[in-house]
Amino acid sequence: MNAPETVKTLRIALVGNPNCGKSALFNTLTGLRQKVANYPGATVERHSGRMTGASHIELIDLPGTYSLTPKSPDEAVTCDALFGRSTLEARPDGIVCVLDATNLGQHLRFALELKATGLPMVVALNMTDLARREGIEIDVEGLAKRLGVPVIETVAVRKTGIAEIKAAIGVLGTAAEHAPTDLPPLRQLQRDARAMARDVTLAEGSGHKITRQLDALFLHPVAGPIILFSLLFVMFQAVFSWAEAPMDMIDGGVAGLQGWLADTLPDGWVLSLLNDGILAGVGSVVIFLPQILILFTFILALESSGYLVRAAYLMDRLMSSVGLNGRAFIPLLSSFACAIPGIMAARTIADPKDRLTTILIAPLMTCSARLPVYTLVIAAFIPNESVWGGMVGLQGLVMFGLYLSGIVFALLAAFVFKRLLSDGQRQPFLLELPKYQVPHLRYIFVGLLERTKVFLRRAGTIILTAMIILWVLGSYPLPPEGATEPDIAYSYVGIIGKALATVFAPLGFNWEISVALVPGLAAREVAVAALGTVYALSGDEDMVADSLVGLLASGWTLPTALAFLAWYVFAPQCLSTIAVTKRETGGWKWPLVMLGYLFGLAYLAAFLTYRIALAFSA
Numbered sequence: 001m002n003a004p005e006t007v008k009t010l011r012i013a014l015v016g017n018p019n020c021g022k023s024a025l026f027n028t029l030t031g032l033r034q035k036v037a038n039y040p041g042a043t044v045e046r047h048s049g050r051m052t053g054a055s056h057i058e059l060i061d062l063p064g065t066y067s068l069t070p071k072s073p074d075e076a077v078t079c080d081a082l083f084g085r086s087t088l089e090a091r092p093d094g095i096v097c098v099l100d101a102t103n104l105g106q107h108l109r110f111a112l113e114l115k116a117t118g119l120p121m122v123v124a125l126n127m128t129d130l131a132r133r134e135g136i137e138i139d140v141e142g143l144a145k146r147l148g149v150p151v152i153e154t155v156a157v158r159k160t161g162i163a164e165i166k167a168a169i170g171v172l173g174t175a176a177e178h179a180p181t182d183l184p185p186l187r188q189l190q191r192d193a194r195a196m197a198r199d200v201t202l203a204e205g206s207g208h209k210i211t212r213q214l215d216a217l218f219l220h221p222v223a224g225p226i227i228l229f230s231l232l233f234v235m236f237q238a239v240f241s242w243a244e245a246p247m248d249m250i251d252g253g254v255a256g257l258q259g260w261l262a263d264t265l266p267d268g269w270v271l272s273l274l275n276d277g278i279l280a281g282v283g284s285v286v287i288f289l290p291q292i293l294i295l296f297t298f299i300l301a302l303e304s305s306g307y308l309v310r311a312a313y314l315m316d317r318l319m320s321s322v323g324l325n326g327r328a329f330i331p332l333l334s335s336f337a338c339a340i341p342g343i344m345a346a347r348t349i350a351d352p353k354d355r356l357t358t359i360l361i362a363p364l365m366t367c368s369a370r371l372p373v374y375t376l377v378i379a380a381f382i383p384n385e386s387v388w389g390g391m392v393g394l395q396g397l398v399m400f401g402l403y404l405s406g407i408v409f410a411l412l413a414a415f416v417f418k419r420l421l422s423d424g425q426r427q428p429f430l431l432e433l434p435k436y437q438v439p440h441l442r443y444i445f446v447g448l449l450e451r452t453k454v455f456l457r458r459a460g461t462i463i464l465t466a467m468i469i470l471w472v473l474g475s476y477p478l479p480p481e482g483a484t485e486p487d488i489a490y491s492y493v494g495i496i497g498k499a500l501a502t503v504f505a506p507l508g509f510n511w512e513i514s515v516a517l518v519p520g521l522a523a524r525e526v527a528v529a530a531l532g533t534v535y536a537l538s539g540d541e542d543m544v545a546d547s548l549v550g551l552l553a554s555g556w557t558l559p560t561a562l563a564f565l566a567w568y569v570f571a572p573q574c575l576s577t578i579a580v581t582k583r584e585t586g587g588w589k590w591p592l593v594m595l596g597y598l599f600g601l602a603y604l605a606a607f608l609t610y611r612i613a614l615a616f617s618a
């Protein structure tokens with residue numbers, strides 16, 4: 001009998017300048033879904049996957065870098081991987097150097113540097129669709145001859161040239177490694193690269209004409225900021241007005257299910273667990289999915305069009321006034337989805353003090369887990385009216401204000417941290433502006449699908465578990481004979497809540513809120529689910545169908561509601577953020593600083609809001 005043939009795994013790294021399409025190519029070659037985005041620095045970690053149709057080939061997607069002398073932590077990841085310096089893995093067997101065909105003069109320099117490492121190499125000349133559109137013509141054979149490696153034209157997002165590049169990668173493994181060669185000094189190398197680009201460019205093309213015209217508008221000192229703020233404003237209006245119908249549908253669906261269960265199942269703990277524990281809790285969070293998807297449709301479209309980096313450029317002046325540089329914009333922007341990718345994206349910031357400051361303020365950006373909290377309270381307390389001549393929805397305006405407060409306090413905090421941490425010197429804005437592109441619908445669709453999966457997975461795991469535990473603690477022990485309050489008041493939840501309420505009473509928080517903050521430590525939106533469950537357990541039987549919005553509107557005062565919103569602008573409750581901060585800063589010091597300052601600010605803000613609102617409503 002023959003022993004099964006063992007094929008050696010070949011490890012091939014994808015390398016190139018930032019934003020040239022490495023991750024897009026990686027995804028097409030492996031069928032995986034790594035983050036692809038139209039700005040430099042989308043990838044900050046190494047990811048690997050098997051090439052489809054050739055499972056012995058392991059492809060490694062790396063952060064983009066401009067040279068082999070790393071300037072920031074993400075570039076260091078790439079260089080360590082290429083030189084086998086990482087303790088975890090050896091040097092790759094070969095590299096695919098991805099080049100942007102519309103930017104050959106700049107990108108070839110890095111190709112020459114890579115070639116000098118001696119590793120077997122093939123070049124993927126990517127973005128050839130854009131090059132063609134701009135009228136750029138490249139002598140591919142001439143380029144291959146000069147570089148001394150195969151050059152394959154690709155369009156990573158349209159799967160053009162993929163079979164060819166796969167074949168070339170297959171051959172790479174059999175090629176022998178050369179001895180590394182010495183490189184000429186940087187300037188000489190740059191000149192060589194430019195000369196080579198000139199030689200192989202048959203037609204220069206029209207240049208980035210559209211890009212220049214659009215930039216004249218979007219980067220205009222007056223028109224630019226106006227356009228940016230209008231876009232953000234429309235975005236928040238849309239989050240409220242477009243989401244109404246689908247939210248009503250989900251609400252109706254959950255209520256219908258609860259009603260059906262109440263009619264079908266006998267009264268008892270099973271019914272209570274299903275209706276008051278699971279459906280009331282998880283349902284009150286799932287209802288916010290439409291709003292999150294609308295927000296992300298906007299963000300994904302703006303990002304893939306190339307506009308977001310322009311926004312960073314516009315914000316640079318504002319950010320530099322607090323000592324941050326525009327580089328921090330992308331990490332901070334990512335934090336609107338979730339602080340975790342935001343904190344990781346801070347790796348693209350070269351200056352360690354700037355990086356630390358950015359990490360510390362990232363949780364002040366309104367992450368999507370806060371959206372359920374905000375919307376719930378807004379829906380209960382802010383009338384659904386239009387202001388300013390019917391032009392602007394009041395609820396969207398309040399939401400815009402809450403996002404804005406997060407940003408303003410983040411800038412203030414950055415100002416303080418920068419003063420404390422360093423001499424406050426300003427770093428120049430260095431971020432390559434990507435090309436404008438028509439957003440790919442498929443890309444947006446895939447992005448939304450990912451968000452939906454993450455959101456529902458959280459609802460089905462963290463939130464579901466928290467709600468079951470909360471239901472148990474909220475249902476037992478049973479009340480004594482002749483109890484006057486709702487049963488839950490005598491349960492463990494009631495006991496814990498009343499103890500905590502003394503701490504939170506100065507903020508106007510009742511015991512139901514206080515107890516909801518505890519499971520909310522796992523993730524912010526769990527607090528909403530917890531309120532759903534606590535109120536469902538407190539309610540009498542006829543009230544099951546009443547929505548959480550209605551219960552809050554009748555149960556809370558306006559000052560309490562406003563204080564609760566103020567608390568959540570800062571709300572340090574998110575264990576994963578603390579954990580990732582510990583990993584990225586290499587110790588407990590900074591996560592504890594983060595926790596402390598956010599907690600202090602949250603308490604102070606809620607306290608002041610409550611007192612001021614009380615004074616006004618008196």
Ligand SMILES: Nc1nc2c(ncn2[C@@H]2O[C@H](COP(=O)(O)OP(=O)(O)OP(=O)(O)O)[C@@H](O)[C@H]2O)c(=O)[nH]1
Pocket residue numbers: 016017018019020021022023024025035036037038039040041042043044062063064065126127128129130154155156157158304437
């Ligand atoms: N038109 C066109 N767009 C492309 C092509 N390849 C990638 N893109 C787009 O270019 C942008 C950058 O792609 P990524 O794959 O994220 O680039 P990257 O090299 O991984 O970038 P970093 O991780 O930041 O270094 C995305 O908006 C892609 O959709 C291509 O061949 N043609």
Ligand SMILES: [Mg+2]
Pocket residue numbers: 022023024035036042043062063064
């Ligand atoms: Mg990438």
